[in-house]
Amino acid sequence: MPIEQAVSLTMKYYLLLFFTALVCVASEIVDNYKSYKDYKYYEVHGTQHGIKRLTEALKKNDASLVYSSSKDVAEFVIAPSLVSFFMKIVTEENLMYNILYEDISNIIQLERSILPGKGDFSWTSYYDIDDINDYLTNMSKTYPSWSELIAGGQSYQGRTILGLRINTSQRNAPKPVVFIESGIHAREWIAPATTTYFINELLTSNDSNITHIRDQFDWRIFPSCNPDGYHHSYTVDRFWRKTLSKSSNRCIGADPNRNWDYNWGQESSSDDPCDYQIYAGTKPFSEIETRSLSSYIKGIDNLLAYISLHSNAEILLVPYSDSNQHIDNYDDLVKIGNVSLDYGHEKSKQKRYRGPATAAEILYKASGGSMDWVRSVLNVPLVYTYELRGRLFYWSPEKIPEQGDEVTQMLLGLMTEACKFGYC
């Protein structure tokens, strides 16, 4: 072969390699979403001891994702490489299990395939943080005389924790403040979605019950209190829960619901920066999100109710999350909370939420959470955490209105009953 021909063939070969590599890199950039291919999803029942052992063993492994919705049932996402290890402990501990999904990547793919493009905001899709913030901005412009954008704090990557204040002039100021903190856990997408749904109800509903509570309170509503984490969950890893701060050479983020200055680092908290779920941070309020949000909350006069929205244990929690002792108005909180759950159940006709109770009683003990800090430091009378519905932090987007209506009714029931108890 003549030398020129050989050189040109070699060049063609390298060019082909180069372009193949370029295409691969480009497709990675276009979609580097973590696939969770062949990860299985199990529900496990059995003794508390057995479940605890399984949880502890799996926690040590990066490749697993563990969470529980009560004391004797736990749910596990298991990487393919860990299935036999998981089965070994299940057998040794005589635990029972169901496979809920054989391969969770299918759900993730399906969910991704129906994410919205740019366009009108609605409640049949999940939106990224910029779209949520655009919605809040648009609403503040549409209803400028009684709503305004508020900044609750900052995120590590420089986003604003944006909220909407709804404060009509129908009653004399100062009104009692109702604060809604939503989406502090990144992957719990239904929380921001139902929160914007609720905002929309407050702004547009003609139902006299809704307009009544709209006018009665000064609402401060923050749909996404962990905006970096939410964006990360939306664009990189569906199960991301934490913030995105740089916490060590290798690992990022802390659990923003373990980072508040209330019994910090004690229950259900990890001191390992690489813990995927419950790393409590280097110290109380090490995360700018919790530090800035807490100082905003501290500055509110007349804070009557603090409501935190999570998913997906379908329960209503009252303080404190790490103790079996009851706070002084626990009985009131439970009675008011029960009415709230009745309202929700009446609307949705779905299984009633569990509770109201403390997390220590019906979920698991946890320290460093927002609601407990708000209660212990600011002594706010009405403090609740709602864990909304879903499975695997997934809730089908066309059913957002269903959950939005249920949450709207629960909040209506909560505040209406609280007033009957003399709190307003």
Ligand code: 0X9
């Ligand atoms: O563990 C949590 O932070 C919450 N459950 S979740 O599955 N959404 O992560 C429960 C929160 C209980 N309340 C407090 N710790 N304040």
Ligand code: ZN
């Ligand atoms: Zn949560």
